[in-house]
Amino acid sequence: MSELAHKGHPEYLQHHFAEAAQQEDASKIGMWLFLATEVLLFSGLFLAFAVMRQYHYEAFREGHHHLNKTLGVVNTLVLICSSLTMALGVRAAQTSRKQQLINYLVATLLFAATFLVIKYFEYSHKIHEGLLPGRYFTGEMHEPAVPLFFGLYFLMTGLHGLHVVAGMIAIGWVLWRGIKGHFHSEYYTPVENVGLYWHLVDLIWIYLFPLLYLLP
Amino acid sequence: MSEHRHHIMPVKGYLAVWAGLVVLTAVTVWVSYFNFGMLNVAVAIIVATIKAALVCLYFMHLKYDTLFNRVILLSTIVFVALFMGFTFIDINSRVKVEPSQFSDNSPLPLPAKFRGEEGKKEAGAVKN
Amino acid sequence: MAAKVDAISNVEMQVGEESYLTAKKGLKSWLFTLDHKRIGIMYLGSVMFAFLLGGLMALLVRLELLTPGKTIVGPKTYNQLFTLHGAIMVFLFIIPSIPASLGNFVLPLLLGAKDVAFPRLNLASYYIYVFGAIFCVYSIIAGAVDTGWTFYTPYSSTTDTSVISMTLGVFILGFSSIFTGLNFIATIHKLRAPGMTWSKMPLFCWGIYATSVIQVMATPVLGITLLLLVMERALGVGIFDPQLGGDPVLFQHFFWFYSHPAVYIMILPGMAIISEIIPVFSRKTIFGYRAIALSSVAIAIIGFLVWGHHMFTSGQSELATMIFSMLTFLVAIPSGIKVFNWVATMYKGRIVLRAPMLYALSFLFLFTIGGLTGIFLGAIAVDIHLHDTYFVVAHFHYVMMGGTAMAFFGGLHYWWPKMTGKMYSEKLAKIAWAITFIGFNMTFLTQFALGSQGMPRRYYNYLDQFQPLHAFSSVGSWFLGLGFLLMVLYLLASLRSGEKAQANPWGGATFEWTISSPPPEHNFHHQPVAKRGPYEYSVEVGR
Known part of the structure; x- marks a missing residue:
């Protein structure tokens, strides 16, 4: 066919790209744009939280006292560790160390699972006390807007939790491809992009944690 | 080209960033036991932003990435700021609070709404 | 000269080779295609279907408004009809119309x-679109929404109609838009061709670029x-x-x-098409390339x-209102820059009034009206009087329908030979355009008058004194429907019996005209x- 189309195309290079660098740059641009959309998605929740907190400061303070600071701290550390193992996993792919990549990805998955388990205990405690969103709230309260706080708490941590699950699926996917030996120093964009996504999950938690658990 | 594209950070670097994040987490927990009044939120956000910057620059390799990817992140922040900023211009300059069962039960001293944290505590005191 | 050589070799090389339409056969080859051209065609079919559905509802709404009180449907059905008309037109037609159908087809070619x-991801975005559309259609069957396309609370959180399925549908459609x-x-x-710097990129790409920025930053x-x-x-x-x-x-x-930036998701691609059509049919290099290109980006940001x-x-607080009003006037500047540059492009050009150019000219005319009335509405004092009246309805129909839809159909006529390899009947195209143009102005110019006299929008009933204008508007909507029906008919007929299209029927200088119609x-x-630049015709056009 074309003189230019398929000359020396490595297996991982899609036909419409001329060279690997072009493909890699394009997919990273795509990933960063996707992360931008994620940030803007969460920004709506943060804004709602900020406005409602300003309207109902006392209620938010009361609601916040129901949250378990210790578990929040532990989960923060768990996510930071998972970010580290993810970053080291990307490095392993960059340096073509297959076994190391697999180990780090598995470690990341374990940390992610730990996060979810802790979150599960937190949630079941809240559910047990009736600290539920909106009209399902049956717990004790002094301020009338406390259900609003728990509505936002569950929406924010819930959406974040969904992202953790999505991240775990993505990590599982690159782990599978890593085991099959798809990645090496010349081609590891999927690992890198999944890494970026996972760091974003961590980034969002970095803001969620102080706002929900630590303030005021 | 390839050299330039694939910047590989030493493992030590990653560990240092991780240590920094752990320390900053400790800091943010520690400062939460002090009351800076209105600055509480600001302090929490600033510490979180330093942590976020560490993650972005090193874990996400933004320090070694193309200009455009950095522009994407920065413009995201700008758009978030616009969204929040303009909304708060409205929220903070409304003459009347939205009618709600709370303001009906206990008429808030309206000006207090606009005096930040202190004002709100006053408002809370009136309510109780 | 080099470009000409390129052009010839690109066209000749594929003699005897199949086009993208016939290279692979069978339903599967379409459903699982990764070819941007085929995905563009599938999008085109889908958005046209949405347009017909939304248009049908518009006709029903106008028919109901022919007389005060009940004409054909009850008040609740009426509320559902205008809501569905709005939601379908906005989310299923206008937003994906130009970028996802024409844009998908021509952007890589350009x-x-x-x-x-x-x-x-491109194919995925199409199926996400279809999936979202199914939710929307489901909501029509399961007790259609009656909130207006804006879903304002607290009505939308209390009404007993199927808000959840509609909002979920729109939520899913948002993903499709983001991915595009x-x-x-x-x-x-x-993926720009070698040598194509940002300042040599066709203006359509600039417009689509600005649109995409909004899609990515606002849709979440x-x-x-x-x-x-929900x-x-x-x-x-x-x-x-x-x-x-x-x-x-x-x-x-x-x-x-x-949703305000989304207005620019709708209009910027329209402007992008106009920037392609006007220089080609004026036989003249675009005037103020840089101004047009950068004004697209400016609109996206100021939006x-x-x-x-x-x-x-x-x-909303008075302070915020004043700030927003002042900033609103700013948007007029880049839009005005574009209009002046298009007019300057035509000045002393050799204007050829083919169907795409007619649509482009009607865009200029109608968009200018729509844009200027937007400035009126941006002025606080005027808006207090005109808010939620038919004046607003007329304003945004002049922008959305007179602007975007006209540009979309202009682009459709411009690239139709490239997409299908067939020429449509120019005579019928002109007739359909004339009917559409007259019908459009009958329908919506009247609504400016209605609105300024105080007729509120979205009302089921109205005072008798408004009836003559309402009736006139309704009759106009029939002309509009007739024009579009005719258009669909002759376009479909061209597929069967149209003359075979040349590689470059209009004498364009952008890359898509250097390959055969339809492309390989x-x-x-x-x-x-x-x-060379995308609008340097001197080499190629020697008519």
């Missing part, structure tokens, strides 16, 4: 690329808004409910943070700063090289 950056935008940004950054906020609305209904969270301590005006901030002008009467599967045989 750039000299083999495909978009992420072909699989994201794909195009990466494509424009990384719509997503979270709708998700919050939660509001499902859990009674209360963020937007004053009964529970929430703030309904906050919902409007959330909604318009997306994010003005959303509060939808909320002047909502209880992989677009270009040689990687084209941009050695």
Whole structure:
């Protein structure tokens, strides 16, 4: 066919790209744009939280006292560790160390699972006390807007939790491809992009944690 | 080209960033036991932003990435700021609070709404 | 000269080779295609279907408004009809219309690329669109929404119609829109032909680029808004409910943070098409290339700063209202720059009045009216009087329908020979255009008068004194429908019996005209090289 189309195309290079660098740059641009959309998605929740907190400061303070600071701290550390193992996993792919990549990805998955388990205990405690969103709230309260706080708490941590699950699926996917030996120093964009996504999950938690658990 | 594209950070670097994040987490927990009044939120956000910057620059390799990817992140922040900023211009300059069962039960001293944290505590005191 | 050589070799090389339409056969080859051209065609079919559906509802709404009181349907059905008309037209037709159908088809061709950056994501975005559309259609069957396309709380969180399925549908459609935008940004950054610098890129690509930026940056906020609305209904969270301590005006901030920029998602691609058509049919290089290109980006950015002008009467603070009003006037500047440059392009050109150019000219005329009345509405004092009247309805129909839809049909006629390899009947095209143009102005010019006399929008009933104007408008809508029906008929007829299209029927100088009509599967045989600007006709056009 074309003189230019398929000359020396490595297996991982899609036909419409001329060279690997072009493909890699394009997919990273795509990933960063996707992360931008994620940030803007969460920004709506943060804004709602900020406005409602300003309207109902006392209620938010009361609601916040129901949250378990210790578990929040532990989960923060768990996510930071998972970010580290993810970053080291990307490095392993960059340096073509297959076994190391697999180990780090598995470690990341374990940390992610730990996060979810802790979150599960937190949630079941809240559910047990009736600290539920909106009209399902049956717990004790002094301020009338406390259900609003728990509505936002569950929406924010819930959406974040969904992202953790999505991240775990993505990590599982690159782990599978890593085991099959798809990645090496010349081609590891999927690992890198999944890494970026996972760091974003961590980034969002970095803001969620102080706002929900630590303030005021 | 390839050299330039694939910047590989030493493992030590990653560990240092991780240590920094752990320390900053400790800091943010520690400062939460002090009351800076209105600055509480600001302090929490600033510490979180330093942590976020560490993650972005090193874990996400933004320090070694193309200009455009950095522009994407920065413009995201700008758009978030616009969204929040303009909304708060409205929220903070409304003459009347939205009618709600709370303001009906206990008429808030309206000006207090606009005096930040202190004002709100006053408002809370009136309510109780 | 080099470009000419390129052109010839690209056309000749594929004699005897199959086009993208016939290269692979069978339903599967379409459903699983990764070819941007085929995906563009599938989008085109889908958005046209949505347009017919939305148009049908518009005709029913206008028919109901022929007389005061009940004409054909009851008040609740009427509310559902105008809501569905709005929601379908906005989310299923206008937003994906130009970028996802025509843009998908021509953007890689204009750039000299083999495909978009992420072909699989492109196909996924199409199926997400279909999936979202199914939710929307389901909501029609399961007790259609009656909130208006804006879904304002607290009505939307209390009405008993199927708000959840509609909002979920729109939420899903948002993903489709985001993926298209994201794909195009990466494509424009990384897949331009060698030699095609940013300042040699066809203006269509600039317009699509600006559009994509908005799609990526604004759509997520719509997503979270709708998700919050769903939660509001499902859990009674209360963020937007004053009964529970929430703030309904906050919902409007959330909604318009997306939906005002979304207006530019709709109009910028229209402007992008006009920037292609006008120089080609004026036989003259575009005037003020840089001004047109950068004004697209300026519109995209300023578009994010003005959303509060939808909320002047909502209880938004006076300070915010004043700021938003002032910023609104800013948007007029880049839009005005474009209009002046298009007119200057035509000045002393050899204007050829073929169908695409007629649509482009009607765009100029109608968009100018729509844009200027937008400035009126941006002025606070005027808006207090005209808010939620038919004046607003007329204004945004002049922009959306007179602007975007006219540009879309202009682009459709412009690229139809390239997409299908067939020429449509020029005579019928002109007749259909004339009927559409007259019908459009009958329908909507009257509504400016209605609105300024105080006829509120979305009302089922009205005072007898408004009837003559309402009836006139309704009759206009029949002409409009007739024009579109005729258009669909002759376009479909051209597929069967149209004359075979040349590679370059209009004498354009951009890359898509250097390959055969319809293009081969992989677009270009040689990687084209941009050695000259996209509007330098002197080399090629010697008519």
